[in-house]
Amino acid sequence: MKANSKFDYIIVGGGLSGLHLSYCFLNDKYFKDYSILIIDKGNPKKQDNYFSFWESGAGNWDTILKNKWDKGDFFSSKGKVEMDFSDYNYKTLSSYKFKEHVKKKIKKNKQFKFINDTVLKMRKEKNNVVVIGNKRNYYAKHIFDSRLNNKTIKKIKNYTFLNQHFIGWVVKTNKKKFNKKSFVFMDYRIRDKNSTAFTYVLPFKKDVALIEHTYFSKDECDKELYEANIKNYLKKYYNTTDFKILGSEAGVIPMTTYPFHKDSTKNITKIGTAGGWVKPSTGYSFTNCEKFSFKILENIKSGKDLRIVPKKRYFFLDNILLGVLSKYNYRGETIFYRMIKRNSTKKILRFLNEESNLLDIIKIIISMRSIYFIKVFIKSLYKRTL
Ligand SMILES: Cc1cc2nc3c(=O)[nH]c(=O)nc-3n(C[C@H](O)[C@H](O)[C@H](O)COP(=O)(O)OP(=O)(O)OC[C@H]3O[C@@H](n4cnc5c(N)ncnc54)[C@H](O)[C@@H]3O)c2cc1C
Structure with missing residues (x-):
């Protein structure tokens, strides 16, 4: 030095x-x-947050994980899908x-x-x-x-964009309510019907979990709204109003091209x-x-440019998917339900990691097929912002 x-x-x-x-x-x-x-x-403030990711096999952060799961659930008004995370474990720290x-x-x-x-x-x-x-x-x-x-x-507002905004609570329930071995990837059963909004549950112990209410939409909501949805969710699906809040987190993450x-x-x-x-x-x-x-x-x-430039193929797909969610925000539940119901978890996670082959990409796109994608695709041919 x-x-x-x-x-x-x-x-x-x-x-x-x-x-x-x-x-x-x-x-x-x-x-x-x-x-x-x-x-x-x-x-x-020394605020603590929880970072989650999926990973195949052992990784650099395994010694400091809060928990990891090899199965999770997706819920929507259309039904439940059990997701298999054994190829890519879902990990939180x-x-x-x-x-x-x-x-x-x-x-x-x-x-x-x-x-x-x-x-x-x-x-x-x-x-x-x-x-x-x-x-x-x-x-x-x-x-x-x-x-x-x-x-x-x-x-950012001049490009296709949404915000991922959320509030999460780490709660301790008075009785053992959670299954430590399985998490909730997305649950759309309680949501604002005009938005893509869902609840996410990461059980750390049988009586401790992080539970978050999340929106993929343009504008943030009043704090009370996320919190009311969390309370409602705990009451409806875990049959409890008796819990302590051990910690909380909140965020606004830009989702944009x-x-x-x-x-x-x-x-x-x-x-x-x-x-x-x-x-x-x-x-x-x-x-x-x-x-x-x-x-x-x-x-x-190797003396190359140090910037990370998005891969064209995935940039195009992200733009279309964001464009559909942006223009038809209430459709998120259906889009994610179709994707998760009709493809293996492994295939989806590989796709989200931008590691899929062309055939799998095509299969995933076809599985989500809807008129909204076609409309947004046509718009993307002449407009940058969707
Ligand atoms: C609550 C929350 C939960 C999230 N959960 C997940 C998750 O589960 N999985 C996931 O993949 N992503 C998650 N994210 C999204 C993303 O991973 C984080 O936002 C991540 O922290 C981004 O990393 P970063 O380095 O860009 O920013 P940061 O981690 O925010 O780091 C920026 C750093 O720059 C410092 N800084 C800023 N301005 C200055 C300055 N002028 N001078 C000196 N230092 C400065 C700040 O103090 C900060 O430490 C989450 C985000 C939030 C907010």
């Missing part, structure tokens, strides 16, 4: 993407002589544990420095980029920046949500953060 404030790489933001990227640098011998600074403004786990490893290594400071701006200066912090300036050859600024949030990669420059690569690492049609980004961090390291080694 150099004594001054000049580094090979600076990672702005020690959140999910910044720490995944740091973890990759840490485990790759090629970078053992590189100096890396992580700057984070810190979060005084606490964001706090994840961050502590990675930071602990980083702190043991002299190559890394972690600083609490708020980054105000960045500018190019000769062969370096200067990061202007609240406390001081920092210099590097290349910056990875996970800040999502308000300008971008405004620009905004071309985030165009916000990167030669020396500043946007990462995480700000780099377009959230899958537009699902709102998940944990797996992408891991996958794209590896990709960035590979690209550095």
